[in-house]
Amino acid sequence: MKNLIDKFLNDSINGVERERLKVWLEKEKNQTKFKNILESHYEINLGLQEIDLEKDYSILLKKLLSHKIAKRRPSTTWYKIAAIFIGILGLGYLMYLTTKNLNEIYVDENTITIMQDNGNMHLIKEDGSMEIVDSKGNVIGKQNGSHLDYRNIVAGNSDGATNESLTYNELIVPNGKRMKLILSDSTIVHINSGTRLKYPVKFIMNQERKVFLEGEAFFEVTKSKTDAFIVNTDKLDVRVLGTKFNVSSYPNDEVVNTVLVEGSVELNATKSTEKDDEKYLLMPGQIGSWNKSVNNMRIAITDVDEYTSWINGQIIFKIRPFPEIIKVLERHYDISITNNYKLLENQQFFAKFDTETIEQVMTYFQSSIPFSYTRVGDDIIINEP
Structure with a gap:
């Protein structure tokens, strides 16, 4: 889509390409990508801070969706509007760079990325390998192809002090991609397309092991008699001690599905719902479906292969x-x-x-x-x- 947007900016887009871009922009998530692409293509201008950002972006979008656009004629107004829009966006962009929050920086949407607590971002090449290091230069994880391994990391800081607080990484797997992650406790996580998983670089002894999921993942949790493993989603927490299960919690899906392969899991409605004190237990071969719109749980027998076959493609x-x-x-x-x-x-x-x-x-x-x-x-x- 970047190529089509470039053509649109240059006023060289043809009718078929324009229709394709219009259909793509009908989805709200793609409009966000559109903004990010604009951000990466234009110079930052901090002298235009008084402009109404949303108003000018609406003008850009309206221009694209309009059928009354002169073809093959440079549009000076268009470039002014784009410059204004990027000028405002640029202020926020510099603020993100200053605070090391790079979540809004545009990267190729087909690239697997790792975001660290210290603001560093790593791009994962599926045919390559690399080491993930912390702010002190300690190796905390190793990537080899589609596998990412956090076992055998350094136990403490470079000065020998023991880590007392959790440090998180976030793995972002785009559509069309999958990734296998091994956490510091040897728990294996198969991560499906269009998923974000936030996890501690190293779990702390005698504390619950908690990760944050947006999307879908299959977990093979290393057993622990004392340290519970918790998968936090937008509306539901999945709590286990050691088991195999699949969780699907995409933002645009109506339900959060948890499918248990072996062991047992406890499902807890999070505090964002009116049923945050209710708990539900699953048995192997069952699916727990939490309806986000009505805050209701449905438990049924299912064929687990239907919900876990994606691991094998x-x-x-x-x-x-x-x-x-x-x-x-x-x-x-x-x-x-x-x-x-x-x-x-x-x-x-x-x-x-x-x-x-x-x-x-x-x-x-x-x-x-x-x-x-x-x-x-x-x-x-x-x-x-």
Whole structure:
């Protein structure tokens, strides 16, 4: 999309490309990416601090979505607006750099990244290897391909003092990617596409082991009789001592799903809900589904393979609604799917995919219920047949 945005800024975008960019910008998350791309492309101008940022960004977006745009004619107004917008954004950008908070800095959206407490950011190359170091130069983790290992890290600071407080790293895995993480206690975490996991560099003895999840991950927790392992999500905490389970908690999903493979887990509603004192126990082969809109838990027997097959690169749908399937496909293939065929909204499907391309996947669904679709780059639009 960066190439299309560059063409738009240069007023050299054609009609087909403009339509593709318009469809992409219909999603709020992509509008945020659009802002970040602008930030990285323009010079910072601190002399324009009195401009209304949101108003000027609205003008930019309105210009893009408008059909009444002169083609192949330079737009001086456009460049002024863009310069104003980036000027305001630039002030915040420098503040982030000063405080070492780099969360808003644009990087390639397809890159796996690690954010450290000290503000350092590391880009992970899946075909490479590197060492993760702390502010004192101590090696705290090692990356080799799609594996990240925090075992056998230094036990204390360089002066020999023991660490008394937790230091966190955050691993960000974009759509279309997966990562395997081994925590300092040897707990193994398989991290699915479109996921952020915040975790301590080293757990502290005789304290609970707590990580923070936004997205989906499968945990193989190292057993401890005293130190509970807690996965914190937006609406639910999953508490265990040692077990294997999968947690899916994406921001745009209606439910938080926890599937237990072996052992036992306790699900606790967080303090952000009215049921923060309620606890739910899962047995192996069960799924606990917490509905975020109504604060309600549903526990049922399930086929765990349907929810854990992604670890091996597979996708399994066993009577799943098409809207849910779309979300899984978007994350797995790193694409955007827009469904304009209302009939599909109420359909459920049974399917299993392994090495199929997205085109082969779409053909499979077409064989069940005919529909047409077009693909331009990473955007797929489904229409009536």
